[in-house]
Amino acid sequence: MNHWLMKSEPGAWSWDQMVAARTTNWSGVRNNAAALHMKHMRRGDLAFFYHSNEGKEIVGILEIVKEYYPDPTDEAGRFGMVDVKAVRPLKTPVTLAQIKADPLLKNLPLVKQSRLSVGPVDKKSWKTICRLGGV
DNA sequence: GCCAACGTTGGC
DNA sequence: GCCAACGTTGGC
Numbered sequence: 646m647n648h649w650l651m652k653s654e655p656g657a658w659s660w661d662q663m664v665a666a667r668t669t670n671w672s673g674v675r676n677n678a679a680a681l682h683m684k685h686m687r688r689g690d691l692a693f694f695y696h697s698n699e700g701k702e703i704v705g706i707l708e709i710v711k712e713y714y715p716d717p718t719d720e721a722g723r724f725g726m727v728d729v730k731a732v733r734p735l736k737t738p739v740t741l742a743q744i745k746a747d748p749l750l751k752n753l754p755l756v757k758q759s760r761l762s763v764g765p766v767d768k769k770s771w772k773t774i775c776r777l778g779g780v
Numbered sequence: 781g782c783c784a785a786c787g788t789t790g791g792c
Numbered sequence: 793g794c795c796a797a798c799g800t801t802g803g804c
Contacts, residue, residue: 652790654789654790676799677799678799697789697790697791698789698790698791701790701791741791758797758798759789759790759791759796759797760788760789760790760797760798760799762789
């Protein structure tokens with residue numbers, strides 16, 4: 646199983662909305678690198694849900710419930726999306742500052758490439774963040 | 781096909 | 793609000 650991190654501005658789509666909706670399609674990605682990562686997602690993979698801009702913290706865990714398929718909101722038809730389900734919140738949100746402060750987490754795309762909206766998380770980092778988040 | 785100009789994202 | 797990073801566009 647692989648692990649991922651997906652970010653969203655809470656003003657556009659927050660964790661609370663995610664929980665209320667239970668599942669949603671992750672439409673709107675218009676970046677090749679991010680789309681490529683979504684192509685590699687498989688059903689049952691887990692992803693952190695990160696609040697960018699406001700909060701700047703990982704607040705919950707998502708599960709991929711439908712693999713990459715065309716995004717109807719992309720008129721050019723070039724990009725796709727996946728469906729995700731809210732699994733559980735972190736007991737304690739893990740902030741970007743905490744992630745940056747931990748030498749184990751330094752190589753996360755979240756830190757190295759702040760603009761990437763969907764990126765992989767290696768197993769060790771996943772475990773570390775789960776521990777910090779109290780799950 | 782190169783590269784300058786421009787737009788967007790997101791941390792600070 | 794500013795600016796760095798980086799992706800995209802368009803002229804040549």
